Amino acid sequence: MASATAPTSLSLLKITVSSSSASRSRAAVLPFSYSGLRSSSSSGLRSLAFSAADPLTIRALSSSSSSRAKSNRGLVVSAVKKSVGDLSAADLKGKKVFVRADLNVPLDDNQNITDDTRIRAAIPTIKHLMQNGAKVILSSHLGRPKGVTPKFSLAPLVPRLSELLGIEVVKAEDCIGPEVEKAVAALPEGGVLLLENVRFYKEEEKNEPEFAKKLASIADLFVNDAFGTAHRAHASTEGVTKFLKPSVAGFLLQKELDYLVGAISSPKRPFAAIVGGSKVSSKIGVIESLLEKCDILLLGGGMIFTFYKAQGLSVGSSLVEEDKLDLATSLMAKAKEKGVSLLLPTDVVIADKFAPDANSQIVPASAIPDGWMGLDIGPDSIKTFNEALETTQTVIWNGPMGVFEFEKFAAGTESVAKKLADLSAKGVTTIIGGGDSVAAVEKVGVASAMSHISTGGGASLELLEGKELPGVLALDEATPVAV
Numbered sequence: 001m002a003s004a005t006a007p008t009s010l011s012l013l014k015i016t017v018s019s020s021s022a023s024r025s026r027a028a029v030l031p032f033s034y035s036g037l038r039s040s041s042s043s044g045l046r047s048l049a050f051s052a053a054d055p056l057t058i059r060a061l062s063s064s065s066s067s068r069a070k071s072n073r074g075l076v077v078s079a080v081k082k083s084v085g086d087l088s089a090a091d092l093k094g095k096k097v098f099v100r101a102d103l104n105v106p107l108d109d110n111q112n113i114t115d116d117t118r119i120r121a122a123i124p125t126i127k128h129l130m131q132n133g134a135k136v137i138l139s140s141h142l143g144r145p146k147g148v149t150p151k152f153s154l155a156p157l158v159p160r161l162s163e164l165l166g167i168e169v170v171k172a173e174d175c176i177g178p179e180v181e182k183a184v185a186a187l188p189e190g191g192v193l194l195l196e197n198v199r200f201y202k203e204e205e206k207n208e209p210e211f212a213k214k215l216a217s218i219a220d221l222f223v224n225d226a227f228g229t230a231h232r233a234h235a236s237t238e239g240v241t242k243f244l245k246p247s248v249a250g251f252l253l254q255k256e257l258d259y260l261v262g263a264i265s266s267p268k269r270p271f272a273a274i275v276g277g278s279k280v281s282s283k284i285g286v287i288e289s290l291l292e293k294c295d296i297l298l299l300g301g302g303m304i305f306t307f308y309k310a311q312g313l314s315v316g317s318s319l320v321e322e323d324k325l326d327l328a329t330s331l332m333a334k335a336k337e338k339g340v341s342l343l344l345p346t347d348v349v350i351a352d353k354f355a356p357d358a359n360s361q362i363v364p365a366s367a368i369p370d371g372w373m374g375l376d377i378g379p380d381s382i383k384t385f386n387e388a389l390e391t392t393q394t395v396i397w398n399g400p401m402g403v404f405e406f407e408k409f410a411a412g413t414e415s416v417a418k419k420l421a422d423l424s425a426k427g428v429t430t431i432i433g434g435g436d437s438v439a440a441v442e443k444v445g446v447a448s449a450m451s452h453i454s455t456g457g458g459a460s461l462e463l464l465e466g467k468e469l470p471g472v473l474a475l476d477e478a479t480p481v482a483v
């Protein structure tokens, strides 16, 4: 298997060149006005927690990013979004703020939270609002319920939220209606009311204006911090912006955009992308987008066998997408044309069946016997990948190198995770683009070492493909400032 990387695209940010300093926005100095990057060696979630106490720090440019800012001189980035950090204390004090977060966390059969990452990631914005005397009305979905479904209630989140916020969070039984209005009226400054799962209403996913209007009616302004749901045009992510002004980005949303768009749009070079996962078909957009940006592209995971086969190699019973052979050939040609160094694994760990206890052996990529399937990248590939990564200043990773869920085939993925942690400690910007690569990084215990770990699965993939996220697009534009 191989590794993969995440590309980036910038259709979200329309960049124009200007020589006039008067027309430069703040984004001309800070790469994008919705924030500046923190130190590349800081951990994503740790730095978020830090910025909760001092939200301005999220804007502070680290020494590593200041060189990037320099290279952006003369650029005006438009379509940038206003942030909660742009609002003054007077804008917030006593105001009812509708905060959309993505608190879609996994629960076990006993309704215990098995991973609270998304709750912790939402805390900085909520704390900032509390500290500024706002009344926080917190909204989220959980799962994909069809109507009111008790097992998808947000009630199990209340104790953890209360613990992290240091106050007693009040829970509403609904997300609209008279009871909610009463609870909002009783909310003190600095208080937090958690609304019930907004997807208990089918109108949420249909983005029905009347429903959005009802949600908006209980608040004065809107903060969207739900990065993981920003690719959905739903009533609580997009619809409410039509009824609430200002509508601004929260700190988590800012940070995700900083890394998944900002750090990749003008990276410290060399810039490597590692892309893995099961199928090339699900990563076409990401690979194509990354090829426009990166210097080195490392490929791993199940997708590499389609590339091998396209080159005429035998792949045994490895995962292959026969209808994507031409695509693999054209991606290789595109890499050449763009001057991107495309690295495919040179050896693989093969198995006689798809199982944790399969027999395994290491063979050159060109010597996979019939009846065997490649389930991980081999030691030579790991060495080559590590050497290539050693030269980089920015790395983005999306998708495991192999079937890391099986211990026997986890070495390639784990070595990439460890290598990125090492690089991070040396000041390289390391970005984990969501999905299984995040699980791998957590499994290895190096999550806190990375510059940024995305809280979005589908949202991060869409962003890396260069798609515009409706939940971001709908927010107010930042006011340009002369510099």
Ligand SMILES: Nc1ncnc2c1ncn2[C@@H]1O[C@H](COP(=O)(O)OP(=O)(O)OP(=O)(O)O)[C@@H](O)[C@H]1O
Residues within 6 Å of the ligand: 001, 002, 276, 277, 278, 279, 282, 300, 301, 302, 303, 319, 374, 375, 376, 398, 399, 400, 401, 402, 403, 404, 405, 434, 435, 436, 437, 457, 458, 461
């Ligand atoms: N050689 C391989 N053969 C079969 N499956 C593989 C191979 N290498 C990796 N995989 C599987 O790919 C899966 C992850 O692929 P996927 O495309 O979902 O990547 P991802 O980046 O996690 O995507 P997402 O961000 O959408 O979750 C893992 O479950 C892993 O076991």
Ligand SMILES: O=C(O)[C@H](O)COP(=O)(O)O
Residues within 6 Å of the ligand: 102, 104, 143, 144, 228, 229, 232, 456, 457, 458, 459
């Ligand atoms: O887990 C996610 O990716 C987000 O919470 C979005 O959930 P959804 O795919 O059900 O919209």
